[in-house]
Amino acid sequence: MSPAYTAAALPYGALADQIEALLRDPTVVVPPRLVQPLAGGGSLFVMPATDARVAITKLITFVPDNGARGLPAIQGDIVVFDAQDGRRLTVLDGPTVTARRTAAVSLLAARHLAPRTDGPLLIVGAGVQGLAHLEAFHEGLGVREVLVASRSPASADTLVRHAKALGLQARRVDDADAALADCPLVVSATSAQAVALRGLPRSDAFVAAVGAFTPRMVEWAPEVCRQLAHTGTLVVDTRDADHEAGDLLQAGLDVGPLPSLGDVVRGAAGARSGPVFFKSCGWAGWDLAAARCVVDAARHP
Template structure:
């Protein structure tokens, strides 16, 4: 027997603080085995992703489609599921909603990185992009970092206002701005989570800024201006989510920045902490290990 969780139940099984803690525990243990994900273009900018991972006890595979054209058609851009197995018996234990897992684990990773890297993790926070990831990051920053004030920027004024209203429903302060750059001077915490088909942030950023760049996950995609990326490299620090970013971090690759020497989030958690100073860029591309952490937590929550 296995349980099937819809989007609502999947979200309920992945509370923000517990999910960030689970991801940190997985990285510190270093026992996850995560082969390179299969990325198969299916035409017209659409992609099918197959992402397996195991820790020797739990195994899971996320199978999702990414259809960029759906953004303007009223359909979700990410669809699919996460199948979770018990390694010892081979039994399928759980099926989770793929888009919900993707949204929550991505935002939880950003919040985890901010815990350890941000000079001012309590914000105020600027969120550039008011879609699914914008909403997830707003919730994660509020629940995990204690952020109470948000500034929302989006190409769609209606989407920005909808996210502002969602923030108000959670008892948070929020406002929308037409120009993201206008808020950089007052927001030390920044998240970019757009479709990454155009540069949305050029800077300048504050000396104590922490920017989580989430939207770009292929060499062709980018959200950050090349000059801004180089500013982080020269005057602050760049951390990538995993070593896979070496061939996926379009923001950095298009800026001519060598990704291989950069520390990963696991390096940050398992190594000595360098003194803080200058702005920090956290470049996130995604990794099946985050989905594995979500699967482990969801199994325990349902036990």
């Protein structure tokens, strides 16, 4: 499928619903992903997953400095098979699925965890993930106001124009830390090559931290993460975050005891207090959920 067809097959609300259903499905099996360093400084990710009906393998490359080459940071495909007879069913555009399923995971987490969902929404990082989260939170939560911060004022202005085209109130902010005081919804979606946020979120904030998905990557200052561990609630997307959640690991926190999104969905997480910090690292199960959406739509048009 082309990027446009892949996007059209994955509306954010339906994808979030499918992710929640997947987290309740005992037939889902997701082996650890393989991350192979590349000679140019990037990484090759090999991510298989299966359930009783569908099997997938995601093959993507991540090259963080590809913007300087005029290329996307993430490239690749997701191959979808029938788990019963082994037939290849389709090939999905990898970057499109990655953007939309990551935003849908954040949307699902916000549905369950956000003390307030009315916004305003602060987006830090105006790239592909910033755009996907803007659309997902507008479509899925009804957010009507967004503030955008980026190292690139031009990128921030582009995302602001897109938000206004969707009918939102939107403006660029140059100080993300100061903007935290005005926003109960926060998405950090930077390249995570250096700390981008040093301020504390509001006491009623929900933060989706999606930029850092390896131990060496970081968006939030370690002292902020340690403070949130004492005064707020930390939740991770999956147990893979135990060794991948750069923001939390670089803060010296023990990630293993933290509840996962699956625990939250299944009602196995404890009580929450203070700001909620949801750390998303990625998982092939989210790509499997996207494949399930596409396959179900094809079988039941």
